[in-house]
Amino acid sequence: MKNAFGGLLNERRHWTHPVIHQTLVDLLMIQQKIHPGIFAVMDGTFAGDGPGPRCMVPHVKNVLLASADQVAIDAVAAQLMGFDPLSISFIRLAHERGLGCGDPAEIEIVGDEDVAAERWGFTGPFAKMTFASSMQHKIYWGPLKKPIEWSLKTVLAPWAYLASVAYHDSFWYPLRAKAKVAGVMASAWGRLFANWERVTPDERGFPEVGERPAELERSGFSVFLESLRLLWTCLLEAPEVAARRRTRKARRTS
Structure with missing residues (x-):
């Protein structure tokens, strides 16, 4: 749903x-x-x-x-x-x-x-919240709702998109994600991803997926620069900014 x-x-x-x-x-x-x-x-x-x-x-x-x-x-x-x-x-x-x-x-x-019949025992979204998810929860349903939520319904809303990209792309992914996905990278799917060009499928799929696990490549400062580029793109493509851009364009052509 x-x-x-x-x-x-x-x-x-x-x-x-x-x-x-x-x-x-x-x-x-x-x-x-x-x-x-x-x-x-x-x-x-x-x-x-x-x-x-x-x-x-x-x-x-x-x-x-x-x-x-x-x-x-x-x-x-x-x-x-x-x-x-x-x-x-x-x-x-x-x-x-x-x-x-x-x-x-x-x-x-x-x-x-x-x-x-399996039960995987997941903990759900609230047991181990990140800083970003905790703040979002406070803004929509907690003590920050009254002082902050109103801004998300105005042209000020892009601050939330910028904050999300800054946290996730500049901090969480570069510093925390590697440990979180280690099991997946070493799984059969991760090895298939890493060895895609060297394995051969049959009529039922891939009987062998290779031994080398997938790896995350970190590029240091270049990753940080890429996150800044994403921030700028996020601002330009924000619905509120795009709507104002469409309005100005319509006025110029009318």
Whole structure:
């Protein structure tokens, strides 16, 4: 269901973050009114745990889920991760409104039932929050909501994009990410990525993926300069800045 948040809402979707669970349910209602049928496929080759979307720790799970019920597919995914689906607001609200089935006891699993019985014991987004995710939580739902959230609905909003890029691209990725993804880099998928040009597939895929793991390359100061370039791009492409640019262009051509 969350894909609809980024895929269907316009450039002001961040306005609805404080009520994101209700927003996801509203979007599902709209989709079901417009489309005669919606089929969802969820790629669980990697599953992320922790403060998402940018700082999740990836785990190799090699699971694919598919369903014509978007509520059910999210419920099964939540249960696999170790959560009670009906304790998650958007799943519970959608279930109560009859938009799909959020109760795993009422969902028929077709396929690998052994995998469906797994529980991965994920901790979720709040157990080990990063500085960025903690501040976002305080702004949307905590003590910073009243003094700061208003700015996200004005031309001042790009400060949040700049802060996010500065934290993640200039600090978290260069200094923290390597340890977080070490297991994935050494996994079969990481080795396939590293040895792609030297391995040969057969009719069922890649029987051998090589021994050399994938590696992260750090380029020191050049990485920092790249993060500054991203900051500038982020500012130029910010919805609020782009909207003002469109307005000025329209005035010049009218």
